[in-house]
Amino acid sequence: RKEVEQDPGPFNVPEGATVAFNCTYSNSASQSFFWYRQDCRKEPKLLMSVYSSGNEDGRFTAQLNRASQYISLLIRDSKLSDSATYLCVVTPSGGYNKLIFGAGTRLAVHP
């Protein structure tokens, strides 16, 4: 079983749509959780950290359910510029060491 699993997509949505991505992780001892965004053949860029209390950054909302080992990302009012691959990332210990990446979920936003 992969350490971090994501639906590969693609999710094809119109501008303005709300879209949700899910992710599960296998290591219950995982300490830190993140969503990264990666454009084709570019470096991943940190979108946001994910906390059990849930957190929001503009149109993006992330949630963590430790009991279910489940992480989600909600994007509201999708923009064309949101088209990218969204990577679910966990660390086996606290902090930013040794990131374990999911394979990513591809989002395509169309006019």
Place this chain on the structure above:
Amino acid sequence: GAVVSQHPSRVICKSGTSVKIECRSLDFQATTMFWYRQFPKQSLMLMATSNEGSKATYEQGVEKDKFLINHASLTLSTLTVTSAHPEDSSFYICSAQQGSEKLFFGSGTQLSVL
């Protein structure tokens, strides 16, 4: 601007040659650098972790004699793919971290072995 510089961004080489990829932290001292590999439509897979002045720690299944990592200074780590073969064609990317601070990624190197 970029805080981690990775070079080259793209390299095409013949089978059997060696390729060196450089990763530099531009405005901080990177005590730890990580090297990842990403095949098309797959996740970034950690290859090795290098700490300045010591030998790299390789992940299971990664051949240390094939992927030579040198982290001789606090601002530079290199990955050398020795005797590259077509199956080594991939996107290689480094990341650098100062202590336990946030880490930064290089822009990646697309390696194509003919």
